[in-house]
Amino acid sequence: MEKHMLSLAGLGRRFNATRAVDNVTLDIRPGEFVGVIGRSGAGKSTLLRLINRLIDPTAGRITFGDTDVTALQGRALRQWRRDCAMIFQQFNLVERLDVLTNVLVGRLADHGFLSSMAMRFTDAERTLAIRALDRLEMAPQALQRAGTLSGGQQQRVAIARALVQNPRIMLADEPIASLDPGNATRVMEALRSINRDDGITVLVNLHTLDTARAYCHRIIAMRDGRVFFDGTPRQLTDDVVRDIYGTDGLAEFDAAITSTAAHRRLRQTA
Numbered sequence: 001m002e003k004h005m006l007s008l009a010g011l012g013r014r015f016n017a018t019r020a021v022d023n024v025t026l027d028i029r030p031g032e033f034v035g036v037i038g039r040s041g042a043g044k045s046t047l048l049r050l051i052n053r054l055i056d057p058t059a060g061r062i063t064f065g066d067t068d069v070t071a072l073q074g075r076a077l078r079q080w081r082r083d084c085a086m087i088f089q090q091f092n093l094v095e096r097l098d099v100l101t102n103v104l105v106g107r108l109a110d111h112g113f114l115s116s117m118a119m120r121f122t123d124a125e126r127t128l129a130i131r132a133l134d135r136l137e138m139a140p141q142a143l144q145r146a147g148t149l150s151g152g153q154q155q156r157v158a159i160a161r162a163l164v165q166n167p168r169i170m171l172a173d174e175p176i177a178s179l180d181p182g183n184a185t186r187v188m189e190a191l192r193s194i195n196r197d198d199g200i201t202v203l204v205n206l207h208t209l210d211t212a213r214a215y216c217h218r219i220i221a222m223r224d225g226r227v228f229f230d231g232t233p234r235q236l237t238d239d240v241v242r243d244i245y246g247t248d249g250l251a252e253f254d255a256a257i258t259s260t261a262a263h264r265r266l267r268q269t270a
């Protein structure tokens with residue numbers, strides 16, 4: 001599969017007077033594992049939603065290789081949404097359906113209208129879905145109703161569903177925000193394996209710095225809709241962290257900051 005650069009150029013999205021995303025210019029190379037951090041309201045979710053065209057920009061352009069993503073419509077737009085799978089904080093599974101069927105929903109974009117209404121799948125698709133579940137250690141629950149699973153299990157099913165879409169980019173919007181630490185680790189490890197072993201680019205919004213530092217090659221911090229920092233975890237110094245979150249945002253992020261020196265200093269200034 002050809003590998004393309006994802007480029008955002010002067011990207012912006014306004015909601016009335018709010019500039020949720022403001023003049024963002026970024027290149028994301030194929031195979032990168034990028035974490036997006038920032039205070040609540042900094043524009044992280046809006047950025048991800050712009051990339052997979054769940055919402056349209058009010059300024060700027062998104063390109064993937066030679067494709068102008070911002071101009072896509074109809075079938076080409078559906079193809080793009082399949083190319084960049086999205087994982088949400090709240091999993092978005094169909095609770096009354098079993099786990100396997102939920103994963104197979106990830107294949108529906110490849111089906112015509114009638115076959116998707118009937119939810120008819122091929123044996124090859126079922127095999128693919130079972131394999132994806134197995135990889136996330138969820139195969140034993142394949143026939144269980146999704147609504148009966150724990151949050152961590154549901155998120156792993158959501159990742160399996162995203163995987164069978166055969167995406168080039170995996171977008172994850174705070175995928176571990178409502179999980180306990182054990183499940184959060186499993187979900188982050190799954191994203192790491194998808195990145196390393198399958199070469200899929202991962203772009204993940206995170207609200208904990210430690211997680212971003214532990215998993216991401218590159219960290220992008222947003223503030224007021226703009227890119228405020230873009231670099232390696234090592235370049236993300238205590239001073240930069242203080243600037244990203246601001247002193248009044250620290251209470252909110254206190255738990256997230258466990259680099260002890262930074263922690264002490266930040267508490268003193270808060």
Ligand SMILES: Nc1ncnc2c1ncn2[C@@H]1O[C@H](COP(=O)(O)OP(=O)(O)OP(=O)(O)O)[C@@H](O)[C@H]1O
Nearest residue numbers: 015018019020038039040041042043044045046047
């Ligand atoms: N559909 C919408 N209508 C109006 N305003 C919106 C909408 N979506 C986002 N916003 C505003 O845009 C700004 C950025 O929101 P966004 O959700 O992207 O931030 P975030 O960094 O993801 O925050 P959080 O971590 O709380 O999810 C906020 O001021 C938010 O209120």
